Amino acid sequence: MFNNITIKSQLMFVTGLLSVLLVSIGGLGLYGTNQANDRLRTVYLDRAMPLIDLAGLLDGVQRSRLNVLLAANLRNVAGAKQRIELIAKLDVEIKNRWQIYMTTVLTPEEKILANNFIRQWAAYRTSRNRTMNFVVNGDFNAAINNLATDAMKKFGILHTTLSALIKLQGDIAAQEHAQAQSDYEKIFMISTIASSLGVLLIVLIGFLLIRAIVTPLNKAIAIANSVASGDLTSHIDVNSTKGAGKLLQALKKMDDNLIDLVDKVRLNTDSITTAACEIVSGNTDLSQRTEEQASSLEETSASMAELTVTVKQNANNAQQANQLAAGASEVALKGGILVDRIIQTMGSINQGSKRIVDIISVIDGIAFQTNILALNAAVEAARAGDQGRGFAVVAAEVRTLAQRSATAAKEIKALIHDSVDKVEKGTRLVDEAGITMDEIVTAVKRVTDIMAEIAIASREQSSGIEHVNQAVAQMDEITQQNAALAEEVATAAESMQEQAQDLLQAVMVFKLVGGMAPVPIKRSNRIAGAESPPFHSVGSKTITKSGPIPTQLRKESGDDGWEKF
Known part of the structure; x- marks a missing residue:
């Protein structure tokens, strides 16, 4: 195989093969590391951070509902106005958290739930604001009645949607983890097989290369010794014009x-x-x-x-x-x-x-x-x-x-x-x-x-x-x-x-x-x-x-x- 190839070409071939194997294995490792890094970044930015935002948003919604209940049950207009101011601040906080959440990458299911939440939040705010108007006007019975018959139902729907969004973040994070584990197993298996094949191929090529160089050298040494002793009758067979055959x-x-x-x-x-x-x-x-x-x-x-x-x-x-x-x-x-x-x-x-x-x-x-x-x-x-x-x-x-x-x-x-x-x-x-x-x-x-x-x-x-x-x-x-x-x-x-x-x-x-x-x-x-x-x-x-x-x-x-x- 190597008899008709120069020694320089043989060494360059072996070096090139080793380089290709090293680059391939290294590239495969870099690919796996990059994939794992992408998975971790997705879990952190698109799942962990949104989960924190959604949890804060849920807390703000619940505190807003609590202040509405307190304002209606106090039967005191002055105290109710203080609760209304606090509710307005909570609305601003909820809006900011929602805007932060919407800047992340959303799955199709997340987009559906997000759109539902927007509609449900608008409906709940309308009903809540109607209740607050009754409280400000001193009609506490109408406020309690509206709160019990309409606002709380809409709040329940809103709470369900928000809880579904929070649960969805955990599910998607679990999927990302499972996919990362699967990628790791594939890359580990491919790297192991490639390394084993590379070692076997290098051993085989090294054996053939050594045989192609050492055999002609031994023959050349014998001829040189014969010429040194003055015997010019040796018959020299040249089977190749490349490598050691030269x-x-x-x-x-x-x-x-x-x-x-x-x-x-x-x-x-x-x-x-x-x-x-x-x-x-x-x-x-x-x-x-x-x-x-x-x-x-x-x-x-x-x-x-x-x-x-x-x-x-x-x-x-x-x-x-x-x-x-x-x-x-x-x-x-x-x-x-x-x-x-x-x-x-x-x-x-x-x-x-x-x-x-x-x-x-x-x-x-x-x-x-x-x-x-x-x-x-x-x-x-x-x-x-x-x-x-x-x-x-x-x-x-x-x-x-x-x-x-x-x-x-x-x-x-x-x-x-x-x-x-x-x-x-x-x-x-x-x-x-x-x-x-x-x-x-x-x-x-x-x-x-x-x-x-x-x-x-x-x-x-x-x-x-x-x-x-x-x-x-x-x-x-x-x-x-x-x-x-x-x-x-x-x-x-x-x-x-x-x-x-x-x-x-x-x-x-x-x-x-x-x-x-x-x-x-x-x-x-x-x-x-x-x-x-x-x-x-x-x-x-x-x-x-x-x-x-x-x-x-x-x-x-x-x-x-x-x-x-």
Whole structure:
């Protein structure tokens, strides 16, 4: 059953089954608890509480009837009115209790009895109120007569209905209890049966699961022990590709691969030995070419050293030129600043000249007005006759001075105008000089920037040449190491040849189906005593006949020089 199912699926199936059983049993228990809780809530809210309300209501009705009897038998209107007030309070209490009772859940039978009670209570109140009216009016005989013939009969009917309602609450509560007991017995029986079936099912599935896992594992252990002892002739039957059958399938694949591997190792050992001999021959040629390459690298290294000196000298010259260009740039900037100041000064002089022209114009106007005033004064003096002669003389003098001032002002104005024109021309020339100076500063900055770039490029070239020189030196060193490694590889190839023969002897331990004739072991013709002494080089290790396996040799050689080269 479980042979074609994965172990994961089997465990998930068992876990899922247990979960379903637990959830089912738990859900059944919760259902029973919920049902019991509903029954208890129904008994309390819909039966116990209404029973209390109905009992209080019955007590109120009886007390109301008692007060009616007392009011009719007292034959005292004042005392009867007190009873009537008490009856009114009891009516309010009865109404409130009845309203509370009507909010509960009513069965169809309860609804019929409740409707009967409402009608009967209304009829009883009508008859009772008629009796109370007789009492208030003092007609006590009519009140007693009405009470005996009508009101008490209606009260009896009302009391019967109310008692039936109270009895019905107890009956329904007993039914709820009986139903709860029945539900408990059903749930207990179902839970017991489900638990028993679940335990039996789990035991059965557990037995099948254990058998489906343990049997293939025991078989796999036996196969692994057989392979460990070198016996590859075991026949592995795989009846399933799921669950523990995957383990047998993997063991079968491992056994087949081991058989193929042993066959290939036996067949390829001679090829490895031949390849080792070819490696020795190839390494001899490689050693010769490496020596030639080392000689060429030495010449290249000398040339690169001379080139490095030349580039460094160019870099120093470029650095000095850059410093001179930076000094020239600073001088040009200072000249530009001085020209800007001259431009500002010439502008100020031009503004001052214009202001002088304005002042001379004002003076000329004042002289002209003074001349006119002196002329007017002379005319007035002439009109005055002899009395104005002195004033006329003064006016003539003032006029003469005004004319001279006007003439002088005109001459000064002409001179100032000429000066202003020359200042404006000078200002334009200075502006042009400032523009030219800005162009010079810009050009010097560009030259400085170019020299800086040349200096940077020279430094980079010098650094690059140094790196190239270091690389050439490193290549020279690596080439020397490669020459040493070629000797090591030759020795390693001979060691690999011997180790291949040792490997062949090792795989002969495995027993294959059909068997295989042992392959003759070819030993190296090289005498152990004639072996070359161990060769030491930078980053290499001593290699002897009993040295590390070829894989380690290849790894160490790659780390010391081959990959770098």
